[in-house]
Amino acid sequence: MANITKKVSWSSRADDSNATGEGTPLLNGSEQLGDSRQQSGGSISQIGRVSTVNMDEEITSEEDSLKGRPKEITHNEKLLSLKYESLDYDNSENQLFLEEERRMSYLGFRCLEISRWVVCGLIGFLTGLIACFIDIMVEQLAGLKYYVVKENIEKFTAGGGLSISLILWAVLNSAFVMVGAVMVAFFEPIAGGSGIPQIKCYLNGVKIPRVVRLKTLLVKVAGVICSVAGGLAVGKEGPMIHSGAVVAAGVSQGRSTSLKRDFKIFEYFRRDTEKRDFVSAGAAAGVSAAFGAPVGGVLFSLEEAASYWNQMLTWRIFFASMISTFTLNFFLSVYHNNPGELSNPGLINFGSFDKNSSSEYNLYEIPLFIGMGAIGGLLGALFNALNYWLTIFRIRYIHRPCLQVMEAMLVAAVTATVSFIMIYFSNACQPLDVVQGEDYPLQLYCDDGEYNSMATTFFNRPEKSVQNLFHNPPGSYHPLTLGMFTITYFFLACWTYGLAVSAGVFIPSLLIGAAWGRLIGIMLPMISTNSTGQIWADPGKYALIGAAAQLGGIVRMTLSLTVILIEATGNVTYGLPLMLVLMTAKIVGDYFEEGLYDIHIKLQSVPFVHSEAPPTSHWLTAREVMSSPVTSFNRVERVGTIVDLLSNTSTNHNGFPVVVSNANGEEPAKLCGLILRSQLIVLLKHKVFVELARSKLTRRKLQLKDFRDAYPRFPPIQSIHVSQDERECMMDLTEFMNPTPYTVPQETSLPRVYKLFRALGLRHLVVVDDSNRVVGLVTRKDLARYHLGKHGLEELQLAQT
């Protein structure tokens, strides 16, 4: 049987809770307040109707105040932050909305559907274009850098003084990285990292501030170019997913708030429901462009996002993905001077694993693959654990932008130095004719016609190194080279992830895995007894399996990653081994440590709602989970009351049940609707008061358009001036509230609440008693709080930071 450990209700909240009640029907009476005050700050092991007051999210205005300099982030993964807003995936079906929908003809719906397709096409096109731009820029810049350094090395190899080459390399790297890090650290911290955790959260329904802004996109794109060109152990693939999402959020709204331009198109799409659909398409298009994997992109979006499977939506997402790959291929083919040759896959090209006998696998190899999956899981867990401690260290000590920039530059310089030393001290020479895909063969101290094999992995763009490891013929690499490379690169990559640069972890993971995978592929025939001298294990195949195992061990994605890898290799043959390897890596890895993205999401204290309730949570019911008492409004409410409640910064509620009080007014009142903070703010701004409506009959009726114009940056309540006279006016909420919010009885079990919440993408779920009277409200935080820890079901604390 599960048991809950450590329930601490958030201390500074309970003291303010008596301020919330002023003038509004405080449901469940005041004895609950007393309760919550008693419990504040203490550790309560008993589960009951504990009053964690409903404070859904921070008000939108603070979004902007966060900008520029990031606040110190809480570093306790046992906390749930209250600073994140939720998205509303459930339409508020109020009268305005229904009237609009009813006015719309069948043709209107068709047009809407067509514009959705157009938007998805645009998203795919622009995402592909961005991928193309990044690819070409990186190729040019990195090419220039490697050319300069190679020339320099060749100049100094004979005469000595290679330390000058080292310094040149390190300085070049640091310079590139500095540019990238300055942009991220000073201008847009949210653009740092791969962006996948942020997009995961967004698609899960958490509104991460500033994550889909134009500025974020610009910094992301420029940043990733700098960090890849700067030779860090990073990839340019992860950021594509974020870029695609930003493009989607921008294009679908038909306007740019940052640029203050409104094209007056796609106005219908200005709400969370539609926007999130498009963002899924954008993320899919990003995956598709990054890996040439349109199906993988769709599955990625579905795995992370779609709670409610919608056939047409999926089909549109697929369309965006396809267009994105196609655009990338087309422009890259033009760039590479063979226009129209469209079968070039995404940014990372695994090369085609053709169906020849050496690349096929046999039944007896499957246990080997599973073993490699286990190794990948172990190494991945080690990587994640190291990165976790590093991240905690960074949060504590390196939170000033200039320090972050300096760390990034240091990593860049160290990467160059380590690479140089490895190359310098390696004497693994290989004849030059063996190599096919070698862009910058370094001769160094090798004989003429030979090159340094360590340099093929270190002195190269990581994508190219991966490809070499997959496809170079047997004998291209010395086992010692691979071993040394694996160890060095492992620590470099681990140090790099989490720097204030925008960069992905896919390629470094693949590279590490490919290196040790290939090492295993080389070692296997050596240790097998009946070695006939024939190479029975194609090392390239083992490199692929190792890459999959390592990547799976770090990110712990399952279905989508399998499909991405199948598509990237262009060969469905490896489907089963890849799946088994990823599965093993996930099972082994999960035993020790969570996935890298999940760790970072937890460290940000994001209230992430997983797809299913923890298994042993059947004995919790809505009664225990819900926040109560609930602040609610009457159907016709005094303006002053509304303003006061919205202004109360300690209880930043975002959804308010609308109730009809009974005659005797003391009981919990009957539910008749649900209204959102954002709607109330628009109403207040337009002064939709009963008294004014009576006096000015000509006054324009408030339309859905007014709500859409304000979306998504609703003004804070503080910016709305309400005079003392107006405070005494009344507001009729009937027309604007959602009259049919979803409700559950108090006895509903947590898994059932969870399912309803997830399946419909809810933000607020009203808990009612057997007479439809409001007794509580379930929000995202109430559900995200419960998770399965080492000692059974645990409950996270709530914190305002």
Next chain:
Amino acid sequence: MANITKKVSWSSRADDSNATGEGTPLLNGSEQLGDSRQQSGGSISQIGRVSTVNMDEEITSEEDSLKGRPKEITHNEKLLSLKYESLDYDNSENQLFLEEERRMSYLGFRCLEISRWVVCGLIGFLTGLIACFIDIMVEQLAGLKYYVVKENIEKFTAGGGLSISLILWAVLNSAFVMVGAVMVAFFEPIAGGSGIPQIKCYLNGVKIPRVVRLKTLLVKVAGVICSVAGGLAVGKEGPMIHSGAVVAAGVSQGRSTSLKRDFKIFEYFRRDTEKRDFVSAGAAAGVSAAFGAPVGGVLFSLEEAASYWNQMLTWRIFFASMISTFTLNFFLSVYHNNPGELSNPGLINFGSFDKNSSSEYNLYEIPLFIGMGAIGGLLGALFNALNYWLTIFRIRYIHRPCLQVMEAMLVAAVTATVSFIMIYFSNACQPLDVVQGEDYPLQLYCDDGEYNSMATTFFNRPEKSVQNLFHNPPGSYHPLTLGMFTITYFFLACWTYGLAVSAGVFIPSLLIGAAWGRLIGIMLPMISTNSTGQIWADPGKYALIGAAAQLGGIVRMTLSLTVILIEATGNVTYGLPLMLVLMTAKIVGDYFEEGLYDIHIKLQSVPFVHSEAPPTSHWLTAREVMSSPVTSFNRVERVGTIVDLLSNTSTNHNGFPVVVSNANGEEPAKLCGLILRSQLIVLLKHKVFVELARSKLTRRKLQLKDFRDAYPRFPPIQSIHVSQDERECMMDLTEFMNPTPYTVPQETSLPRVYKLFRALGLRHLVVVDDSNRVVGLVTRKDLARYHLGKHGLEELQLAQT
């Protein structure tokens, strides 16, 4: 604005409705009854609280009476049949269930999860094995047949008397087909056809009687072998999906009701929720085995089934699919004497479209592809329209089993004759060395060293013909041959689909499309002006596009079909063209006629709930949609009342709200739970009466196991004997009802109801007023009734057949 046309409440129903009310609280008072009686039989154009009484489905006992000889099926697609039961995808979270879940430890949940994986592995393995069996049997039998006929033809070619060969061929075909048709028509009519429409319905939540029984599987497998070996224009791929589903339904239950064996394992999975999950996995495994497309299989299942996206479930489905492909490959590789060579794809092998320059496409070819998509859409619509009329004809006149067998034999004979005539009169000879994949080259009247090219398409298994059309080098086919073949095969395939044999439509569609696609590929260089003699259009590529277009035009699948085709070609390059072609084919086709499967589903009057509500249905609310008055029970109810209500054959309700009556008893009563017919039957069978519980204290408490043992074939109410004394006992439903059914207010719009219903896979949705009092019940039929017709929103009639 939409308007509802033709609402006819089902006439024979309303007359019985006063019988339903006896002794139970009939909600909404008796004036509703009067209403409904007035309206019965008439055509009512006004929408209001029309009392289409809630009669969810037929009782289970009739399932068996249907067997052997099929009833005449209603042939009006404007009707919704009431004979289909719904599945319950929503767990009944009653006290027994919650107690069990709460008793279960974390380890218990882990074990359960592991056994789910084991079951999925088994499903994949067995499905692969069945596919392997079918493949080998067909190859052997068809090989034997073609060998005999070829020998015969060669014997008679010189000396004349080829009519004897023709007769031999026709008789052999008819004999094979007769065996298959007799099994289907006399023993298991549900095993006829491809089974995809039935599985679509099952996954949608409609319980098609006998669809997942062992006998169905046996007949299906034997039938498909006979019909393919019998030379009909059919494929063996569609039936694999059905077979996989049956395997899944069988394995997951850990027992066989047909064989009367209970292995006492997997008892937890004996309910609709779990069973449907496994059936999705089975269907996916079937697709995967048929086309070597594990990802396509997953997407097929998701497209057709999953309302609620569940990450772990999808991952399991993928596992089953992978295992299925792997098993098939492994055993086929053993059969073909190269064991361990595992890269052989599914049953249909498209051959690999390698990445050479001729098989790539250029930008200017995309409009051509889209044009071909439009042709495919047109031809598909024509195919569907012809098959629709044919099906109507069959329903009216050919519904006796012996007639069905005779028709099937006739088609087999005609197919052989037509093929023979085509081959005989064709004088398109090709040199023998061009051919690579020719199993049975017929020389006939060609010169030595040449063969008849018409025979490569007609005198061959259809899969082989498709492959030849894709891969034979340019010049293998004469345009006239292809043209003639397309026309002949089109009509043959159209005639064949819907016969009482078990067979799929995928391969014939692909074959028709490949033929005209290759024809276009051959014609294009001829008509292009600057023809340099060089073959710029690889005909094999156009054959592929044509095949996709034709298949898309007939079945109208989208995402999953694209992925299936990508995987079957083993080349992601064609992703974009395939997607565009399928999209165009669907859009063009949908303009004229529905998809083939949808037509057949409609002709069976199945209440199919689509993924979204019709677009212009926002002005309908739950109040108009719901069935009312509702038959409900008190929390403690008299046994006699329950028995009478369940026995009332005219109102076969399946779900009953449980209510708490008010003190003054006349109003609608408050909802406190929901109980199912199947639960009540188990309660009655075990005589769980309040009085008996008091008298016999030692009596064993009813457990969830008792419900599981009865699942899925709950005995009919008639088989339960209740004595006159027992009728006066009381039953306490508290422990067994679902205390937290989902509810909606009356004002909820239809799309919102629809969304909730679909997302959670509901069977009953209770409509309540603002005090939580039951006013109506929404079931599958209430939603499936509304669909978008030519003249806006239309409402289907309900019929008992």
